[in-house]
Amino acid sequence: KKCVRQHSTYLISKGPALLHAILVAAPTDLSVWLIASRMNNLQSSPTNKKYENESCYWTSWPFWALLCSITSWFHGYALVRTYANSVETMCLLVGIALLGPELFGQSHSELGSNPQRCHRPQAKLAFVLGGLSVCMRFTSIAAWVPVGLIIAFRRGKGTSRDSTKLYNWRNTLHTLIGLCATYGFIGVILGCFIDRWFYGFWAIPSLGNIHFNVLLGHGSLYGTHPFLWYVYAGIPAICGIMLPFFLWDLAIIKEVASNGVRKPSTNITSPSVSKQDNQEESEYNNPRVALLGIVAPYIVLHSFSEHKEFRFLLPILPIICILAGHAMARLALIIGEANRGSVDSSDGRNYKSPLNSMIGDNTSPKLLLAVLILLNYPHLFYLGIIHQRGPIAVNQFLASTIDKKAREVSQSKKVENPQEYSIHFLMGCHSAPLYSHLHTPSAQVNAWYLDCSPNCRSNPEIVCESDSFSSDPLGFALSVYGSSGDDDCSKEDTKEPPSFLVVMQDDAVVIGNVLMDNLKMSRVASIRHTVKFLSWHRHNHDDIASYDQCISHERCHDVVTLFSLIDIHFDHMEVFYKSHPSL
Secondary structure (H helix, E strand, C coil), X not given: CCCCCCCCHHHHHHHHHHHHHHXXXXXXXXXXXXXXXXXXXXXXXXXXXXXXXXXXXXXXXXXXXXXXXXXXXXXXXXXXXXXXXXXXXXXXXXXXXXXXXXXXXXXXXXXXXXCCCCCCHHHHHHHHHHHHHHHHCHHHHHHHHHHHHHHHHHHHHCCCCCCCCCCCHHHHHHHHHHHHHHHHHHHHHHHHHHHHHHHCCCCCHHHHXXXXXXXXXXXXXXXXXXXXXXXXXXXXXXHHHHHHHHHXXXXXXXXXXXXXXXXXXXXXXXXXXXXXXXXXXXXXXXCHHHHHHHHHHHHHHHHCCCCCCHHHHHHXXXXXXXXXXXXXXXHHHHHHHHHHCEEECCCCCEEECHHHHHCCCCHHHHHHHHHHHHCCHHHHHXXXXXXXXXXXXXXXXXXXXXXXXXXXXXXXXXXXXXXXXXXXXXXXXXXXXXXXXXXXXXEEEEEEECCCCHHHHCCCCCXXXXXXXXXXXXXXXXXHHCCCCCXXXXXXXXXXXXCEEEEEHHHHHHHHHHXXXXXXXXXXXXXXXXXXXXXXCCCCCCCCCCHHHCCCCHHHCEEEEECCXXXXXXXXXXXXXXXXXXX
């Protein structure tokens, strides 16, 4: 609003997501393509060049890396959301793309006339982005410290492959201080100025993050997981179908690191390569090792935090897409060779295999693409459209209803000042977005929600309002809003009935009489929220004639029958309204 001078509900609620799609998600996908392209050029071999004049995009590493990124269910779910982790992901991937020559090893011409001392402008910009990322979330340092150490090690080792050359510690220190620390600090300072401009006061979010999560240890108040949770749950969940390909590429990298060269093989899981190909994939010139040097420390360092979430792994998911894309490109190449495959006959002549006669050369890679889509988009659709859709739908209903009522009042009474409306959310912690989705130009909205702040969570002597309501909804409602028989003195500590009140369906069954009888509110909407449970379809259900008869009955929930076999029971969010005489 401050920048574009616009004042619409849609722009305030959806604008940040659209901005993230353009400035965060798109650069991340582009960086995945650029990084994979550079690494593919570094590891180009006769095997890869064999089909370069044909329709080789089906066997192209950048092609499959980009497909992994744009078909990833977790990218679609989290990358466009206004998480600090999303911006952290973009900064890391753009930084790696800018640091290609330094991270993966390049020629003297790319590094400058004096590669041991000169730093390219792109490398400086990359660490400025790293400083911005650390300024937002101090945990970004788990990715940027390994990046700096890898570059410093390569600078100290030099571009020569001569093993007898002494390691240059001066170049290492010069890189760590002159490039990584200096320009990273500039990025932190730049982040502080940006926060000063937006907040209106000086702030360093990383310090608050460290104080809250590390010094006070309040991160554990929001849930804890075991040390290895990221390994056996986090990585498999966010990877999905990419996991086996990621593990396959790890096995290839391990083989290269342990043997120095890959042994030629005709196995389906290891395409045959020539001796020259093996030399191209030497441990020194394998850029995928550098990516693993970023992923592994990031996972280990984040595992020390008791509070773990899937979104904390978002910055390394594009890197996993690059590695999985490399394995998919290998598989596509194997399948392509099998489809083209010339089989030697007894008379020495070659003939096409029956497989190639039945299907085209690119059919099997297309099937792999179809698998990527079918195993990612259905649950992305479920999470984005069906699962817990209630809060957004409720706020859209409230915003449109308030805007309509405010316009009617202003036209009938010719009131210039915006009308005030109050909304109470009697739900659990962080159940619904607030003012960003309730912004209405024609009215002023005041929202109140149940307290579940760290102040009450960390104090065992205080019971959070959210916990009090969940344990006794009726008692909490009576204590907050009072009963019809209370005198004026006892009502001093109670709240005025709001214009709108939002509550979950099961709780509405319990406190519905209090809201309608005592507060004189009426139920105006019932909005589908999420899947409550599944059950086998039963043909003889007891019909519930009205909402008033719906008391602790499973048919209270909206039911959708799937294939006449399974009943999907949906939970709802109930909206109550009280008409104020002043309005």
